[in-house]
Structures are given as C-alpha cells and as structure tokens.
Amino acid sequence: MWTFPVPSANRPVRAYHGAVTGTTATAPPRNAFREQQWREAHERYLDCARQVFGSLGYHAATVADIVAAANGSRATFYAHFRDKADIAAALFERVLPAGAAMYGRITEFPELNREHVRRWLDEHVLPFWATYGVEIDLVNHAMAADPGVAARHYQWGMEAVRQLRPYLARWTGEHEQAGLTRALLLVLQLERLCYHWLVRGVEHERGMVLDILADLWVRELAVLREGPRG
Template identity: 75%
Template sequence: MEPVTSGAVAPARNAFREQQWREAHERYLVCARAVFERLGYHDATVADIVEAANGSRATFYAHFRDKADIAACLFERTLPAGAAIYRRVTEFPEPSRELVRGWLNEHVLGFWVHYRVEVEAVNHAMGADPSVAARHYQWIVGAARQLEPFFVAWTGADEQVGLTRASLLVLQLERLCYHWLVRGVEHDRERMLDILADLWFRELVLLRAGPPR
C-alpha cells in the first residue's frame, strides 16, 4: 500500500539539513492534525497551521502545495496501519464468517475511529483538489492489493477483474465507515457487523474460487 507522495520533493541536502527538513515536515503534519481537529478542515487555513507550527508560509510551501496537499500527506501516514489491517485477513488459515466478523469488529472499525481526523480532512480535500481524489483512488487499489492471496487465481485477462473486485470491496467498506464512524450516520453496530461479515465472507470465497468458467 504505497503512498502517492506530495508534489513537494526535498532537494538534495547534507545529512544535517535533511534531518532538519524531515523534522519540519513532521512538525507541520502534527500541527495540521491538531488544527483540523480543533477547527475542522473547511475553517482551518494555511495561516492557522503555520502559526501552530511556529513556522513561516515560505517553509510551509516548501513542503506542501496547499491545505489539500497537507491533508493528503497527513492521511498517507495512516497507510501502513491500513495495509496491515487488510493483510491480517489473509492470515486466516481458512476464512469463516465468524473470523471475518471478528476482524471487522476488532481491527477495521477501530482504525476508522482512531484516524477519524485524518479521514475527515482527506475527504474534504478530495472535493477541493482532483489530484487528491486521484491519489485516494490509488490508496484504495493499494489496500486491495493486500488481499492478493485471495485473487491469485485471477490471471491473464482476468487479473484486472480480480483486482477491481477487491478494490470495490475495499471502497465500499471505506465509504460506509466514513459516513458511519466519522460523519456520525447512525447504524446499529451489531447489525452492521452482521451485514459486512456476510458481504466480505461471500466475496472472499468468490475471489479465492477464481473467475467463473
């Protein structure tokens, strides 16, 4: 699940300057998260982030294109954790509906709650910047690739079909969790877990079986 990186690229520096660059980059990300959590994405400004970081606009723009870009970079920090979650489901010796339900309950839903600030910010950023939306779709595909052990039978002309099916499964879960756990649309947790477990278990079985012949 490789991040699609920001347009800002660190120029070649000696080791000390490179460390300074990385520390400044991280400071802006940490402060951006705090500002987005306090003010919300729409009300937050680059000036708010710069002030929180005790930095300058020139330094900000040396690292990020704009507010949407820093929101995207902030979300990219969650990608390793997201990848680990999807890999976990491939480690079941033999998937069952009960194991899938437990995975959803213990790992997936917790991820969305823990990273709600990052998720909220990047969803707003997608609406403001088409390039962030494009990056987001690549993140979805990257997550789907973690499920590759389930679609190894999809080869040749069917390989893209298998990946697309897995991507749609991830995208459906991502959209539901955003509206439910981040935006606060009410759902009965146990009922929703039952529905998601049915959908995921059925689709994982179909993916593993390979394309219909």
C-alpha cells in the same frame, strides 16, 4: 508482478510502498543533519495541521493557521506542501501503514469463515476508522476540493487491494482487471460505510452492521479465492 491502473489527473500519483514518502514537494539532496531538520519540520507541520484541522475543520482552517501553529513561515510550508489539500492528503498518507496492516490480516485467517471475518471487522477495521477519524474526514474534504487528491485516493484504494493479493492469484490474463475491480469495490464499500457511520456519526446498530459486513466479505472473498467462472 501486480500492476494497477492509475487515473489521469492534473498531477502524478505517488504510489505507497510501505513508508510514507511525504508530499508533492521533493526534498533536494542534503547532508544528514539538513535531512533530519527537513523531516522534523515536515512532521511538525503535519502534527500542527492535524490539531488545527481537528479544532477548526477543513474548510475553516487556513494555511496561515497551520503556519502559526507550527511557529513557521509560509515559505517553509510551501517547501513541504503545495496547499491545504496537499497537507490534508499527507496526513492521511501517514496512516497508510496501519491501513495496510489492517487489510493484510485478512490473509492470516486460519480459515475463511464468518467468525474470523467478523472478529477482524470488530477488532481491527472499526477501531481503525475510529482512531483515524480526523485524517479520514480531512481526505474526504480534500478530495472534493482537489482532483489530484482524488486521484491519490484511488491509488490508496488499490494499495489496499494489494494486501488481498493471495485472493487474486487466479485472476490473471484477461480476468485480471475483473478481479481487481471486484476487490476494489469491496474495499470502497467498506470505506464509505465506515466513513458515514464512524466519522460522520450516522447511527447504525453495531452488531447488525458487523453481521452484514461479515456475510458480505466472506462471500466475496470466497469468490475471489475461487477465481473467475467459466
């Protein structure tokens, strides 16, 4: 069983297990009708928060703006979310299944070569960042404002690494941490480039970037698959 290091923070970090679990607020036991109401309110606040953040930006938007957009109350908001950073993080958590599926495709290559990796980057990775640009931008702002969100982001990175498990099969015992770190650096490097390029709008020539990334990922995945040397 794979285990991953979790950094210390002011609050516990929730692991992602294939379904978004919500936020730091834990819903008390309730009957099915009340549970449905709770989930519907939760999703309504998330949907309205995405609209507010997309319109005003992370820093200008307030909890009051989100509450007003949801036709709710502060009391209800705080029953679901701790603060603005928490709901921004929760919005990003909603896209984690799509992110997991994206990285999971790496293990479906009929063979590891540059052509397959480049196609994966072009058809799955870049569209992911373009589709979820609002959520990705929000979580980057929230990380800067809240160390707890930053710790959660680290855990999300490790969940992406989890999708590369077949490539880490040889990294066991004393080499396990080295393998995890290599894979995490590969994921984080891709994330930062896509964030500045596709979310923040730094100009790059698409074909050139795809070529460079394909070369990098083929090389590093091959290293991971071969296992530690010596």
